[in-house]
């Protein structure tokens with residue numbers, strides 16, 4: 001788990017442990033304490049997630065790598081993290097990355113005006129403040145999409161906290177009616193990331209997800225996902 005100490009990361013650790021996986025977590029040194037609840041049950045490798053030596057050590061011997069891609073700072077943190085995972089994970093390892101709906105794989109996503117306006121305004125302001133570089137998260141995903149590894153990029157809708165509703169519903173393109181509610185519980189985003197490890201249908205796919213009990217999912221989920 002790369003980025004194990006964040007909100008999404010800790011939910012992913014919980015799901016993985018419940019499923020009996022052996023977990024190695026990477027997080028920044030100052031965040032190790034956020035993993036205290038897992039002490040003795042996971043191995044923690046402290047360090048920046050774009051540090052190639054840290055990632056090489058952490059992924060050694062792992063069958064799968066789940067990575068939280070976060071667009072922090074102006075030093076190519078997301079693309080550096082993705083590249084380190086792509087380069088150092090075993091060639092046949094299952095790789096699952098998280099990002100938001102704003103990432104498009106094939107340009108066929110149709111975004112709500114509200115989301116386009118938010119990404120444009122937030123992206124510009126955050127870049128000016130040198131806090132967040134959304135373009136670097138786009139670059140990270142471009143590299144993943146171009147790689148011949150066994151990747152999945154899970155694109156999250158808006159997120160909220162709350163009890164699990166079960167496995168989110170997904171579609172290949174934002175704009176599909178099933179995604180219209182644009183809301184997923186963070187605990188279920190993590191569930192989707194962990195369950196993707198066992199779903200080969202998702203290899204080299206960039207599913208956009210939405211909460212299972214959201215109105216659009218209830219109205220439009222395809223039969224194979226509604227079951």
Ligand SMILES: NC(=O)c1ccc[n+]([C@@H]2O[C@H](COP(=O)([O-])OP(=O)(O)OC[C@H]3O[C@@H](n4cnc5c(N)ncnc54)[C@H](OP(=O)(O)O)[C@@H]3O)[C@@H](O)[C@H]2O)c1
Nearest residue numbers: 003005006007008028031069070072098099100156157159
């Ligand atoms: N928030 C949303 O509404 C939303 C919507 C759609 C998709 N997503 C996607 O969901 C994933 C998780 O997002 P989240 O909002 O729930 O975040 P999160 O899991 O709480 O944190 C994300 C990661 O960012 C790291 N981080 C925080 N500040 C940092 C800094 N200054 N420098 C380097 N790393 C830093 C955190 O590490 P530490 O523990 O060390 O702080 C953590 O690993 C991301 O891939 C995001 O793109 C989020």
